[in-house]
Amino acid sequence: DRDIAMVFQSYALYPHMDVSSNMGFSLMLKKAEKTTIDSRVGAAAKRLGLDSYLGRLPRQLSGGQRQRVAMGRAIVRDPKVFLFDEPLSNLDAKLRVHMRAEIKALHQQLKTTSVYVTHDQVEAMTMADRIVVMHDGYVQQVGRPLELYDRPANTFVAGFIGSPGMNFLPAKVAKGGKVDAVLADGQKLRLPDGLPLKDGDALTIGLRPEHIKLVDDGALKAEVEVVEPLGLSTQFYVRLANQQICVFVMGRSNVRPGDIIRLAADPAALHLFDPKSGSRIE
Template sequence: MVFQSYALYPHMDVSKNMGFSLLLKKAEKTTIDARVDGAAKRLGLDTFLQRLPRQLSGGQRQRVAMGRAIVRDPKVFLFDEPLSNLDAKLRVHMRAEIKALHQQLKTTSVYVTHDQIEAMTMADRIVVMHDGLIQQVGAPLDLYDRPANMFVAGFIGSPGMNFLPAIVCKGGTPEAVLTDGQALRLPEGLPLTDGDAITVGLRPEHIKLADEGALKGEVGVVEPLGLSTQFYVKLASQQLCVFAMGRAGVKPGDEVRLVVEPDQLHLFDPKSGDRIG
């Protein structure tokens, strides 16, 4: 197990911390040394073996904790939010290191995290839990493309999904009518009847600026990120988050039109939160 708080012995150097479990199992010294050296080289710790934990950075301490698990040659690794104590830049670096390590060792790893980016980038399969109950199990992109309910939809994706209450109108073309009277075209063939209350989910990256669009709103906050732009549009008494690549060319107070393809809408039952269709 690799703990969130590292759980290293402060009076032992890196070498002794990594080999202590083998010492308790009364393994031969040559075996302990060989496994510690092998794990240290794999983790880039071979020049730090004589240092105490207080002489290491947070990322190095976490690698020592991982090395302590590796030397035991386990059938399963258990990671308990191992990156939450690290700063943002180091988290990105360690995330890549742990994934590379997993690809080398091919050992089953159960990784607990509240960070959906960690889950999406590192997992082969994600188990999303809420209040102790499993909500959905699947590959990262399966959960992104077809979330089972609003909880999963809101958890997977960064920035998070927008949710808008609406009423189904099945005149000629089925539409979702929002609280301000604006409407979004719905996909054909869904199990909906006229007048049904639904919740429409819109991923920020699927909302596009257009000269003519189904939705009209006023830009509030604009967050330029360099590679992309994130901004918020007041729509149906809510703030709709929109994510655009590049320089979107919008500023607070602008009136914009937005378009979303029907097949990129996510529809949910507002009472149960379950996916429709």
């Protein structure tokens, strides 16, 4: 009645019906003409690459094909709004990446409003025009993906958006010639100018792994605990200020566990938060 189509997490296909009947079922309930049903099902199947599977039962399909059938069932309705309830969570990692691209391409073709629920922030970042981040039933922030990445409203959004996740370091403000943050182990980190900070204020510093640089003579000294070579890039887990943080660098590295390395971070890349409320300090 509301002209809304739902794509379920569990596919919810009728096991005794073939692909064609599953996709056209909602139109059958509306008592649409058979020619209309066949036309819409055929068009949706072609768009989703299901032409040769229309006579098969769901049990004869792979997980990705079943998910496409569930999407096709929604598409034939030509609804005003699509609702997606974590539609890719039952798929393996490789298929999830493939289907993510398919759904985004489909949305660009159909140009129909879609509300997509996911716990996977990579899905949210790569697919959304706008993201609504929720926590405990409350909206934390609304904005375009890169807006949330660049200016998270609080520590929850900051920790949720971005992969690998943001590092958080407790610190205190030390005002001298320039404003520094003193970390738990006494090391200092330069802070951006112009912030409403007083000497001795407590802070939570957010620092994305990709914004930390390995340098020969940096302000911060850390011990390498884990090295994860990824080919195109390298990910380190290091001990800094009495806690483990992640460092992400492009390319390959000769660094090994146990090495002492020097790190640097551009003050403009730091995110500062109130340790009590978690809110961003502007």
